[in-house]
Amino acid sequence: MMDWIRIQCLVFVLNVCVRTGNLQEAPPNIRNQNLEAEKKLSEYVNVIIEHYKQTEPVGIPGAPIPDPLSIPPMNQSFSIGRMNFKDVELYGLKKFKIDHVVADVAAMKVEAALVIDKLDIVGNYTLNTWFSSAKGNFTVKLTHVFIKAMATLEVQRNGSLEAQAIDMDITFKEMAMDFKGLGFFASMFQGVVNSVGSFMFDSIKPFILSEANSNVRNDINKQVSKLPQKFPNSISPFDELVAEARKKVRALGYDPFKIADYNNSVGVFDVYLMHTWLYGLSSFHRTKDIVFEIRNNTVHALLEVGTQKLLGTTHWEISLITELLTRVGTASFSVEYIGVQINASQAMDTRKPPSLDDIQLELGNIQMRFDGLGTADYLIEFGVNVLPNLIRYQIMDAIERPIKLKIQEELDKINVEEFIRTNSEKLDDPNALADLSNFL
Structure with a gap:
């Protein structure tokens, strides 16, 4: 989520850069203003920040x-x-x-x-x-x-x-x-x-x-043309950033991902799922268009990503509540996909904090293969019909709430105005854009 905020801020700063370009038909006084703005882009960014603090901003200061x-x-x-x-x-x-x-x-x-x-x-x-x-x-x-x-x-x-x-x-x-x-x-x-x-x-x-x-x-x-990066024409630049993010997920040790132990009561049975591992989280990719929209002086962002087919393993234990009968075993499972849709917003008035408006998590079909159920028909039926749903709940609990908390935690840390002002100063350095990846 921090990367999304940084990309948004970069788009804002680059937008400022574009607006400081010269129109051929602009009068001399406008051209002179543009030359000054190019010399000190950080000052122009500050002007833009103050401009959008107005209730109904009109035009853009210094626009050519x-x-x-x-x-x-x-x-x-x-x-x-x-x-x-x-x-x-x-x-x-x-x-x-x-x-x-x-x-x-x-x-x-x-x-x-x-x-x-x-x-x-x-x-x-x-x-x-x-x-x-x-x-x-x-x-x-x-x-x-x-x-x-x-x-x-x-x-x-x-x-x-x-x-x-x-x-x-x-x-x-x-x-x-x-x-x-x-x-x-x-x-x-x-x-x-x-x-x-x-x-x-x-x-x-x-x-x-x-x-x-x-x-x-x-x-x-x-x-x-000032951007130093070269992009492949086979995929979009944003998809290339997603590919880099996949590498970072693996480097941080999130694939494979260990899911917290889970227990629940279903009818007369107690069910425990332990040592659950999920493989393939780093296979995420863009599933729909990434859309930024400005309305009512607020930037809204819609981001939707999904994974490829995921595999997992778990240790399970099923027992009657009276503990007269207990079965333990292992299971392997597959999840068709995991999809995440994030809606976030940021007011153009940068004094206001960013907001996580909504997040939706969707899991595809889950299939399981069991070991250790024994020959009792009712346990076999129980495992086939119930355990996939419990695995679904376990994965949802392990991923959805932490994602929400992590995103909100990152958003709460961000002072958008300070972030833009600090990074805009890099634009005054002719070599500032040479390390765009660090900016992101």
């Missing part, structure tokens, strides 16, 4: 988003004339709020949705018809703007990561327009003017998406 964004000149022809637009600028791109972000870590895909309360398009126009003309400034207000983007990373043949084309779209709910200088033509050309807003949005939209796609992709690749 030009505001206003200059739009190239446009023109539109009508049956009765022509309109030209120049000095057009778009205001409000920086004032976005995060609606949601869903990151599939294993598949290296991210879907993000942003909302902007209002975008203003301002500029100058000229209207020329066969019998008159008009000119002036104009304003188009778009409200309830929704921006959705899907981005992916892929492993290249040389083992490096590279961002692919970003699929983006922009929509809005309402539009209001105000054209100055139309005079008495306002009512005459009302139908023309009404179509201008849609034309303008349809014209500006490809320009914004193209600029964002190209520049954001370049910024991501610029930052990802």
Whole structure:
């Protein structure tokens, strides 16, 4: 679980790195701010931490988003004339709020949705018809703007990561327009003017998406290229981390795993299971997509792993409660799989601690082979029908509660804000990323 928190913090820090990249269209003052941020990334991380302590954070401090964004000149022809637009600028791109972000870590895909309360398009126009003309400034207000983007990373043949084309779209709910200088033509050309807003949005939209796609992709690749690790293109980088975690489980002596002794009463029988060993816990692997989701300024993580077929052995003792009859023996068993699903969350306000929201443990079918039951039919039937369920309870008791306690114990130890601040200082060292494995 500590690794999950560290990965989450690393994603946060790398996200900061990406956002300090330069947009080609950014004005000089924004570029200068970005250069300063690259010189001292730890200071920028601190700014981000403070930003997300707000109740409703808007935008991201220092984000290289030009505001206003200059739009190239446009023109539109009508049956009765022509309109030209120049000095057009778009205001409000920086004032976005995060609606949601869903990151599939294993598949290296991210879907993000942003909302902007209002975008203003301002500029100058000229209207020329066969019998008159008009000119002036104009304003188009778009409200309830929704921006959705899907981005992916892929492993290249040389083992490096590279961002692919970003699929983006922009929509809005309402539009209001105000054209100055139309005079008495306002009512005459009302139908023309009404179509201008849609034309303008349809014209500006490809320009914004193209600029964002190209520049954001370049910024991501610029930052990802700094990672010293090379990844195999046969498995995802996250699955490679899982493979390393399997080695650590074996190194720590958790495979084979000794399960605590267990006793229970079933009807008139007392049952004891002792010296139970489970083999194969280190065979765990990702069984579903690893998903990080940001909603309501909280990061939610869903992690699900499962093992391959497990084998085990146990010593058993069955006796009547009156102890008039006792049987002992050994048994070997197999567990089809063990699956663990973990739901955890962390508020973007790093003053709040991480939380284990839920954990589910699932055991597959258990089959047993007995030795020592004797020839008594009722004992054979008892062993075949009851002992597999008792083994299931024994394994659940031995694994589920300790996992919950261990995860919560690790979460209670973590001061997320301090952890991020401490490790962000490594980004000021040009050689800091050379030992990414120690960071994880």
